[in-house]
Amino acid sequence: MKIIVDLNLCQDHGQCAIAAPAVFRMTDEGKLEYEEIADEARRAEVEEAADVCPVQAILIEG
């Protein structure tokens, strides 16, 4: 599945990195890094990450 984060919306809350740490992480500088393509096996946690994003910046395609 393809993951798109709207970085204009993202406010570095870090909740995605709690829900799906294998896909999203916050750098020591407080910025988001993420995998743009994630394995299908991680769908549940990626969907959880999208759901818990306070600013709803995460879009899952496919």
Next chain:
Amino acid sequence: MSTPHVVVVGASLGGLRAAEQLRARGFEGRVTVIGDERHLPYNRPPLSKEVLADPGDNDPARLHGRVEFRRKASTADVDFVLGVPVVGSDLARRELRLESGEVVPYDGLVVATGLRPRRLDLPGPEQGRHSIRTLDDCVGLRTELATLTGFTGLTELTGLNEASTAGRRPSVVVVGAGFIGCETAATLVKRGCDVTVVEPFGAPMERVLGADLAGAVQRHHERAGVRFVLGASPAAYTDGAAAPGRVGGLLLADGRVLPADLVVESVGSVCNTGWLAGNDLDLRDGVLADNDLRVVGAEGVVAVGDVARFPNPLFDDVPRRVEHWSIPTDTARRAATTLLAELTGSAVDPAPFAPIPSFWSDQHDLRLQSFGSPGLADEARLVEGDVDRLADGVLVTYHRLGAHVGTIAVNLPPARQRELRDDFVARVPAVAIPA
């Protein structure tokens, strides 16, 4: 009952997530979501922050577009019935009554009607009194602000004498120093308003933050230009000199009058449970549900979101409502499993339901992030930082009879959120959960 019909009453975050979770669990029957607002489900937290802060375009549809939740493909066939209040119910007959008189039968029901703002019952003019919970509330507040600050976007407002405020900053009184009131105050100061917060009890957000952190946050607000009047009770609204019928000030019980071009009342909430009356449910504070979110005293009914009063074994066996943003999503997941088990014979979830409440709040340059239920605590411990330098980062833990029940981080790095949450989970006693 081969294809049961599930009706979700309430079309905000909890109702939306309930519909999604029913589909995610393979439910193929009809799902209808009925909401009294005219908008598809949208995210409320920005209404007191980003949406209120932006002085631009005030078109409700475009503002809604900024905060609307994405529609998942799985819910494409969910029927949203909007702008339609449910006014009554007969749960024994599994029927709902709409305002129009129409009766809607259901097989399974999700209660997701949430809260509405409590309003002050004060004498005086009506115009200029606001609350902030719905998008339409926010549009109304923005419309008045635009007029007061001379912004000429949508200026359909009537009765407001623009000349009366020309050349000075609009005065705003926020009644209630809870989280929404404090966020609103911070946003309005940033928009150039002269803001006073009136709070009859304690320091801002004190019930959750504890006295020390609450006092420090108050001083932070004051340095940013927000004034606080604490320990004072509102008594009446006074007329504006230039525009009778409009609020001109707030009279306090001690006789002081605070000038106000507009007032934002953020004095707590009332549960939307009137439509459930007459069914012998416990509606004393929201709707009583068990740990699986089954509404106690009814069949085929579950509750989600901040209207659900349920026990969380993370803390104890006392049913409580939780007004945190994480709760609608968590409760919807569990409630969908519970409801489908009842309707279709699928498996219940044998594990105790023990969601970790979580919320954040942005005020000026501060971000507060909470895990757990700090409001239950009898003791707050400063673990990191200096409360007089909140912007540099502070960590406070909250304890009840010594047990860790909550954590609040102020301006700690996002990279530490996971560690802070894991630390909370490791320490919370979770008394009722078998290892």
